Amino acid sequence: MNNDPLEHIAQTLKTHEVSPSESASFDEVMRRREKRKKGIIWWFTSAALLLMVGGIYFSPWSSEEFNTTADQKNTSNSGTSVQSEAYSSSILDKKSADAEEEIITNSTPESQEPYLADNDPKKSNKKTLGAKLFNIFNKLRGKGGADITPTNNGMTRQDSESSKFSRGLMTTVLVEEPALYGKRYLEPTKLGEPLEMRPSDYLDWDFSMGPFEPHLRKKPWYVELSAITGSNNQVQFNEEEPLSVLGTNYMAQYQASFLTSFNSSSAMWGIGLHYTQWVGNGEWREHTKERILQPDGTYKIINSTTTGRVNYSIDKVSIPLSYRGFARVSKFNLRYGVQLAPGFTSVTEGTYFDATSYTALQNSRMWSMDGKASVGPMIQVNKGLNVVIEPSVMYQSFVDQNSKIQGNWFGGLGVSMLYRLR
Amino acid sequence: MTDKELVEGCIREDRIAQKYLWDQYSSKLLALCMRYTQNQEEAEDALMEAYVKIYDNMKKFRFQSALETWMRRICVNVSINKLRARKNIFNELSESEFELGYLDSQYNQLQVNQIMELVHQLPTGYKTVFNLFAVEGYSHKEISKLLEIDEGTSRSQLAKARKVLQEWVTKLGLDK
Numbered sequence: 001m002n003n004d005p006l007e008h009i010a011q012t013l014k015t016h017e018v019s020p021s022e023s024a025s026f027d028e029v030m031r032r033r034e035k036r037k038k039g040i041i042w043w044f045t046s047a048a049l050l051l052m053v054g055g056i057y058f059s060p061w062s063s064e065e066f067n068t069t070a071d072q073k074n075t076s077n078s079g080t081s082v083q084s085e086a087y088s089s090s091i092l093d094k095k096s097a098d099a100e101e102e103i104i105t106n107s108t109p110e111s112q113e114p115y116l117a118d119n120d121p122k123k124s125n126k127k128t129l130g131a132k133l134f135n136i137f138n139k140l141r142g143k144g145g146a147d148i149t150p151t152n153n154g155m156t157r158q159d160s161e162s163s164k165f166s167r168g169l170m171t172t173v174l175v176e177e178p179a180l181y182g183k184r185y186l187e188p189t190k191l192g193e194p195l196e197m198r199p200s201d202y203l204d205w206d207f208s209m210g211p212f213e214p215h216l217r218k219k220p221w222y223v224e225l226s227a228i229t230g231s232n233n234q235v236q237f238n239e240e241e242p243l244s245v246l247g248t249n250y251m252a253q254y255q256a257s258f259l260t261s262f263n264s265s266s267a268m269w270g271i272g273l274h275y276t277q278w279v280g281n282g283e284w285r286e287h288t289k290e291r292i293l294q295p296d297g298t299y300k301i302i303n304s305t306t307t308g309r310v311n312y313s314i315d316k317v318s319i320p321l322s323y324r325g326f327a328r329v330s331k332f333n334l335r336y337g338v339q340l341a342p343g344f345t346s347v348t349e350g351t352y353f354d355a356t357s358y359t360a361l362q363n364s365r366m367w368s369m370d371g372k373a374s375v376g377p378m379i380q381v382n383k384g385l386n387v388v389i390e391p392s393v394m395y396q397s398f399v400d401q402n403s404k405i406q407g408n409w410f411g412g413l414g415v416s417m418l419y420r421l422r
Numbered sequence: 423m424t425d426k427e428l429v430e431g432c433i434r435e436d437r438i439a440q441k442y443l444w445d446q447y448s449s450k451l452l453a454l455c456m457r458y459t460q461n462q463e464e465a466e467d468a469l470m471e472a473y474v475k476i477y478d479n480m481k482k483f484r485f486q487s488a489l490e491t492w493m494r495r496i497c498v499n500v501s502i503n504k505l506r507a508r509k510n511i512f513n514e515l516s517e518s519e520f521e522l523g524y525l526d527s528q529y530n531q532l533q534v535n536q537i538m539e540l541v542h543q544l545p546t547g548y549k550t551v552f553n554l555f556a557v558e559g560y561s562h563k564e565i566s567k568l569l570e571i572d573e574g575t576s577r578s579q580l581a582k583a584r585k586v587l588q589e590w591v592t593k594l595g596l597d598k
Contacts, residue, residue: 010556017449024466308571360506
């Protein structure tokens with residue numbers, strides 16, 4: 001027999017065995033494994049679907065573009081001159097009107113496909129998948145994807161409406177792309193505003209523009225790659241608080257986004273994916289009064305300070321919804337931006353802390369939300385590539401296992417590369 | 423079935439090997455989990471979570487220790503995580519008011535269930551450090567890492583646990 005009672009207790013506990021009840025069985029373990037695997041697949045599928053839907057929604061095949069091209073096609077098929085009011089209200093002489101008609105007609109010969117820039121039917125067919133996907137999406141969001149569906153005779157279903165739209169849209173062409181008319185005689189003006197010209201203004205115009213395909217300027221698309229890092233320190237000086245944590249939090253974020261500009265402004269908006277690593281290290285200090293029960297039944301009170309380390313690690317996957325604006329100050333181009341990024345945690349480990357408390361994190365998937373505001377200089381590297389250096393303020397948060405929102409403010413610095421796709 | 427065969431079987435997702443692993447170790451590991459958790463239900467939950475991790479990570483087992491030791495470590499980690507998720511292990515210290523119960527049994531007649539019951543009456547911090555150090559054989563350095571406390575805190579928690587248990591044994595006259 002062991003003479004040391006504490007050793008006896010330890011040995012007894014070490015060899016102790018307890019049979020699991022019926023609810024804890026091998027089959028239950030296997031069921032949990034399956035469930036976990038399915039959970040992982042579900043998350044990845046959801047993220048992929050979300051990205052796909054986002055991608056289609058922000059696709060460059062906008063419904064406006066389709067409607068426009070269809071309308072222009074119809075106009076040319078019916079032999080009507082495609083002119084803005086500015087052109088047709090007896091300002092241009094017959095020569096210019098004929099030239100314009102010829103241009104449009106030449107660019108859209110006999111093809112019945114409602115896609116302006118594609119004279120080759122085979123080439124049009126290559127767009128079919130994207131167009132079909134977009135039609136489906138248009139129907140879902142109620143923007144009249146059916147409007148651009150060709151009928152058997154090659155006319156769209158809104159032939160009667162086409163001329164109504166074509167005027168305004170063609171005016172847009174003139175305003176946005178004056179260079180299409182050989183020289184930059186036309187200065188940009190507001191949509192629908194009549195142009196007044198004297199014959200001497202245009203008689204010497206050179207209309208021999210050569211072959212070209214009129215088209216609406218497509219919205220430019222950009223891809224942005226960013227890396228951002230930030231930190232914050234926390235300290236608690238209030239002596240009334242029994243628990244204080246002195247610590248530092250760090251975060252690093254890697255982001256890829258697709259951005260496009262608004263119709264007429266240089267501002268952009270977009271969607272993307274980012275991965276955030278968020279860690280914290282600290283030391284907690286707790287002042288307590290312990291009451292120890294004595295063998296004689298009395299309590300001994302001991303004032304003590306307990307210290308310990310806390311650290312945590314949180315990884316998150318989020319979908320940032322971004323807005324970017326541009327400003328010019330003196331000779332410097334500045335870019336400012338805000339974004340909101342809902343997401344979920346992929347790793348939660350350790351003990352999360354703020355200045356007066358700490359919470360052990362359960363290793364489970366939790367909702368998260370990030371926000372960021374930034375402003376910084378934008379430097380053009382070449383025609384398509386810009387680099388932005390962005391000081392930023394960020395808020396990182398997540399919902400812990402007790403449904404409590406935990407979060408931290410960070411000051412940080414980021415570098416972004418903005419590349420124009422087309 | 424040897425440990426090596428068991429591990430290889432589990433890596434192949436062989437159900438027989440997996441079931442054998444469960445049958446062989448689940449009772450020992452459940453007793454381990456029960457020392458850190460509040461009740462059997464919570465302990466069984468920890469045990470099953472630990473087994474999921476064991477099966478999923480069997481490829482990472484390198485035979486640098488006995489299979490049982492490796493599995494015990496996983497169970498300890500899962501149980502400690504559960505404990506932390508429920509509440510902080512050391513928060514109880516400031517509020518600790520505990521009184522060990524009296525037993526009629528003699529020291530050498532103490533049943534394991536009674537010992538379990540008495541150890542469970544210790545504050546969570548004392549109990550956890552005592553279990554890790556005295557039963558599982560962790561060093562203070564390892565305990566400090568696992569519980570994210572200073573080594574000094576681990577030592578003092580153990581000393582306090584020993585003192586309380588010693589007083590209890592003395593009080594009951596079980597040391598004679």
